Amino acid sequence: MAQAAAPPPAAPPPASPPWWNFAVREFRYWTTNYRRTWRGSIYSSVLNPVLYLSAIGVGLGTLVDKHGSAKLGGVSYIAFLAPGLLAAAAMQTGIGESTYPVFGSVKWRRTYYAAVSTPLRPPDLFRGHLLFTAMRLVMNCAVFLAVMAAFGAITSYWALAALPVAVLTGLAFAAPVEAWAITVRKDTSFALIFRFGMIPLFLFSGTFFPVSQLPGWAQPIAQVTPLWHGVALCRSLSLGTATIGGALAHVGYLAALTAAGIAVGNRTYRRRLYV
Amino acid sequence: MPDPDVLIYARGLTKRFGDFTAVDGIDFELRRGEAFGFLGPNGAGKSSTMRMIGCVSPRSGGELSILGMDPAADGPAIRARLGVVPQDDTLDVELTVRENLLIYGRYFGLPREVISERTDQLLEFVQLSDRAGDQVEPLSGGLRRRLTIARSLINEPEILLLDEPTTGLDPQARHVVWDRLFRLKQRGVTLVLTTHYMDEAEQLCDRLVVMDAGKIAASGSPRELIGQYSTAEVLELRFDPAEHEQAAEKLADMRAQRMEVLADRILLYIPNGDVALTAVRRLGLQPLTSLVRRSTLEDVFLRLTGRRLED
Numbered sequence: 001m002a003q004a005a006a007p008p009p010a011a012p013p014p015a016s017p018p019w020w021n022f023a024v025r026e027f028r029y030w031t032t033n034y035r036r037t038w039r040g041s042i043y044s045s046v047l048n049p050v051l052y053l054s055a056i057g058v059g060l061g062t063l064v065d066k067h068g069s070a071k072l073g074g075v076s077y078i079a080f081l082a083p084g085l086l087a088a089a090a091m092q093t094g095i096g097e098s099t100y101p102v103f104g105s106v107k108w109r110r111t112y113y114a115a116v117s118t119p120l121r122p123p124d125l126f127r128g129h130l131l132f133t134a135m136r137l138v139m140n141c142a143v144f145l146a147v148m149a150a151f152g153a154i155t156s157y158w159a160l161a162a163l164p165v166a167v168l169t170g171l172a173f174a175a176p177v178e179a180w181a182i183t184v185r186k187d188t189s190f191a192l193i194f195r196f197g198m199i200p201l202f203l204f205s206g207t208f209f210p211v212s213q214l215p216g217w218a219q220p221i222a223q224v225t226p227l228w229h230g231v232a233l234c235r236s237l238s239l240g241t242a243t244i245g246g247a248l249a250h251v252g253y254l255a256a257l258t259a260a261g262i263a264v265g266n267r268t269y270r271r272r273l274y275v
Numbered sequence: 276m277p278d279p280d281v282l283i284y285a286r287g288l289t290k291r292f293g294d295f296t297a298v299d300g301i302d303f304e305l306r307r308g309e310a311f312g313f314l315g316p317n318g319a320g321k322s323s324t325m326r327m328i329g330c331v332s333p334r335s336g337g338e339l340s341i342l343g344m345d346p347a348a349d350g351p352a353i354r355a356r357l358g359v360v361p362q363d364d365t366l367d368v369e370l371t372v373r374e375n376l377l378i379y380g381r382y383f384g385l386p387r388e389v390i391s392e393r394t395d396q397l398l399e400f401v402q403l404s405d406r407a408g409d410q411v412e413p414l415s416g417g418l419r420r421r422l423t424i425a426r427s428l429i430n431e432p433e434i435l436l437l438d439e440p441t442t443g444l445d446p447q448a449r450h451v452v453w454d455r456l457f458r459l460k461q462r463g464v465t466l467v468l469t470t471h472y473m474d475e476a477e478q479l480c481d482r483l484v485v486m487d488a489g490k491i492a493a494s495g496s497p498r499e500l501i502g503q504y505s506t507a508e509v510l511e512l513r514f515d516p517a518e519h520e521q522a523a524e525k526l527a528d529m530r531a532q533r534m535e536v537l538a539d540r541i542l543l544y545i546p547n548g549d550v551a552l553t554a555v556r557r558l559g560l561q562p563l564t565s566l567v568r569r570s571t572l573e574d575v576f577l578r579l580t581g582r583r584l585e586d
């Protein structure tokens with residue numbers, strides 16, 4: 001160097017704001033973005049339960065109910081189906097929000113790279129987006145419950161408690177999937193998780209029929225899937241048959257999955273965005 | 276004595292990706308108010324250095340202090356005082372020009388009114404006021420780059436980092452960007468930029484380092500570097516390809532201070548180009564074209580590395 005230079009004096013350690021402060025800034029980014037598309041998303045969150053409940057709940061349900069519903073616990077098919085669909089819809093929202101939007105923020109819009117050059121750190125982006133996903137889950141699941149009520153598919157006030165459970169079910173998928181989505185290099189990977197993850201879970205986790213109808217070997221498999229826990233708890237709340245022990249076990253399982261996803265995501269986000 | 280005017284201080288700064296060493300133990304410092312450049316070809320380690328300064332890439336070794344803080348520990352506090360113009364645009368193309376600044380300003384925790392006021396000023400500064408309500412998607416590369424510059428200033432940064440600020444822009448758009456950066460420099464904003472355009476480095480940088488293969492090959496002001504590593508003038512000669520080699524052999528007899536034989540041209544480094552051209556003619560050589568010009572940083576780079584910048 002031309003002139004000898006001395007290092008600058010050490011600055012006093014900066015005050016650091018609470019962790020959620022930065023995450024909220026990222027959350028607000030997503031809500032600003034959402035302002036352009038919220039109308040369309042509300043239509044589909046109303047339309048989705050209306051279509052499913054009328055086609056399968058009412059259409060198919062009429063046939064099912066004619067043949068007795070002892071295996072469903074003595075309730076109408078639509079009352080059995082609707083809370084299962086609620087949990088399944090939460091799963092779909094959770095996975096949907098945490099795949100392409102995350103991938104696009106790195107690959108297409110590259111907005112994550114803009115955000116990390118501000119005070120925000122990669123885990124802030126992760127948690128901010130999870131907060132937004134939680135908001136979308138609350139919206140979608142609340143609409144779903146309202147449609148269920150309109151179809152007369154709710155038999156207990158406990159159904160209101162199915163809202164936070166459905167949201168938690170969505171987050172139990174969103175957190176791990178988002179932790180993985182940030183590492184994905186090609187968006188074709190998402191088609192795999194939809195086809196071989198989401199759709200089988202949707203069909204076989206007790207949404208449309210009790211898992212007791214599955215062959216014996218398949219039942220324990222269905223019962224370790226997170227969706228089954230969400231379906232089982234939403235259903236018992238909607239029908240007013242929930243027990244404290246059962247509810248705690250389901251919630252504990254879903255919460256553990258969410259927490260594990262968050263722990264992994266904090267790392268994968270950092271590894272992907274700080275290279 | 277600690278020097279409060281040294282904003283960035285690096286010693287032995289190193290970045291490795293697996294077995295590959297992108298930045299190989301470089302030393303430099305940035306002083307308040309100066310425009311400092313990293314000049315070098317693609318792959319020289321400029322962007323890796325910039326990303327370490329921007330606190331988005333952990334260093335593999337060495338010492339790095341930015342605004343008196345350690346990027347490994349105080350990344351958020353440092354980044355709060357930096358402005359970053361990345362090499363590839365990271366604007367949200369689905370949002371409007373104004374919304375992009377709003378979102379970015381919020382990332383810094385600025386109140387809405389402050390963002391709004393600064394947005395007006397900044398859009399005027401980069402001459403985008405009339406596009407404030409437009410979506411970013413249809414904007415040209417030059418307009419997007421100007422918007423990115425406006426965005427990088429929303430937090431009134433003490434240091435502005437620009438990674439290849441005019442790469443990919445057409446000449447006219449480049450000049451607009453240069454003009455805005457020059458104005459920022461006049462206002463006393465400290466600039467750090469990387470470039471592989473020697474004219475950009477000459478126009479904007481008070482001081483620069485020439486980087487090659489992860490190392491600093493030379494440093495100084497553009498004028499110092501040219502004075503140290505090149506001659507006042509350069510005579511560029513172009514011959515019929517059939518005579519190119521023969522001409523080079525003959526020219527070697529002229530004992531110019533230095534001669535570079537490129538694929539398509541021969542460069543003679545001499546104190547006076549016109550005198551040299553007369554001497555070339557006296558040797559009986561008939562160049563197809565000849566050009567006498569001042570030495571540039573391109574010549575410095577060629578001298579230091581044996582290669583051209585923009586290959």
